Amino acid sequence: MINTLKGHIAEVEKFSADTPEAIEAFRIKYLGKKGLLNVFFAEFKNVPNNQKKEFGQTINELKQRATDKVNELKNALHHQTEEKGKFGDLTRPGNPIELGARHPISIVKNQIIDIFSRIGFNVSEGPEIEDDWHNFTALNLPEYHPARDMQDTFFVQTDPDILLRTHTSSVQVRYMENNKPPIRTISPGRVYRNEAISARSHCFFHQVEGLYIDKDVSFADLKQTLQYFTTELFGKSKIRLRPSYFPFTEPSAEVDVYWGLETETDYRMTKGTGWLEIMGCGMVDPNVLKNCGIDPEEYSGFAFGMGIDRIALLLHQISDIRLLSENDIRFLEQFKGAL
Structure with a gap:
């Protein structure tokens, strides 16, 4: 066996x-x-x-x-x-390659950069983790200003002077410290606010802030710049500036663009007024210039800031801001045709 x-x-x-x-x-x-x-x-x-x-x-x-x-x-x-x-068969067609798509935030950001680059603005960037001076103090936000409250700002626990930037104005401060006028720059980037997450707001979002510093810059220059921008991006040429308050600009204004009341969506977005708020702006406060080493007696300037996320929601008719950060392929594939 x-x-x-x-x-x-x-x-x-x-x-x-x-x-x-x-x-x-x-x-x-x-x-x-x-x-x-x-x-x-x-x-x-x-x-x-x-x-x-x-x-x-x-x-x-x-x-x-x-x-x-x-x-x-x-x-x-x-x-x-x-x-x-x-x-075996070298003549057969290859496997199709899936094409990616730009994120709607990137699409809108690139459009904004392109528009301002045509009138001489360059792009400046800075750190997302900032110190107290660049995020608050240099921008005319005193120690006990409400914006410094823990309910509005993400502070780093190990150091009370270190935080996640609440706006890209901190990039403008850094730029003014290291560059002499004339200055013409925009600062796109991600910012953080301690806010409840909902369909219309998030704890992080994206901004583009602009800054122009030179001799004899006036509020009329600001309005004309924003008029050009809204016409190029939205195709809407009618804007209005409403008096407002920001610690780092004086005088300050909110900018509305006339969107119209042609559809039901227009009524919903504009609350029946036809006007849509898109950004804040104003003339740079002399104290901010002085803090950054620029003589306010010789130079003046204007600044403006807008949220890229809100504009993306508007231009692409997106109903929920949370969709922008969930990385859902089904949602992102809708933007394959956009540049």
């Missing part, structure tokens, strides 16, 4: 196959429920006691050899099929 087992071991070693059917037949012959191995295991009880050890070892060897042979032949056949499928 042991010699019979050894004969099968030799047969297994010599076996070769190049089709899945032949390999499966070989597997069933030895390893199937009614295969030879189960037959030999059933005969174990009839083997003399002095041969049981050798008989058991030989059966296990046959089982291992048969299993290894099946795996070896399957792997060889798999690689052979794979190579043939890969290189």
Whole structure:
């Protein structure tokens, strides 16, 4: 009986196959429920006691050899099929490559940068983790100003003077500290506010803030710049400036663009007025210029700031601001045609 087992071991070693059917037949012959191995295991009880050890070892060897042979032949056949499928027909068309899409935030940001670059504005960037001076003090926000409250700002617990920037005005401060007038720059970037997340607001969002510093800059220059911007981005040329208050500009204003009342959506977005608020602006406060090492007696300037997220919602008719940060492929694929 042991010699019979050894004969099968030799047969297994010599076996070769190049089709899945032949390999499966070989597997069933030895390893199937009614295969030879189960037959030999059933005969174990009839083997003399002095041969049981050798008989058991030989059966296990046959089982291992048969299993290894099946795996070896399957792997060889798999690689052979794979190579043939890969290189067999070089004239067949290739697999389609999925095209990505720009994020709506990037689309709108690039549009804004392009519009202002045409009238001489460059792009400046700065850190998202800021210090107290650049985010608050240099911008005329005193120590006990409400904007410094923990309910509005994310402070770093290990250092009360370090925080996540609440606006990109901090980039403008850094730019003024390191550059002499004339200055004409915009600062796009992500900012953070300690706000409840809802369909209309988020704890982080994106801004573009602009700054122009030179001799004899007036409020009329500011209005004309914003008039140009709204016409280029929205196709709407009618704007109005309402008096407002910002610590770092004086005088300050909110900018509304006349959106119209042609559709139900227009009524909903403008609350039935036809006017839509898009940004804040104003003449740079002399104290801010002085804090940044610029002589307010010689130079003046204007600044403005807008939220990219809100403009993206408006231009692309997106109903929920949370969609912009959820990375849902179904949502992002809608923007494949945009640049």
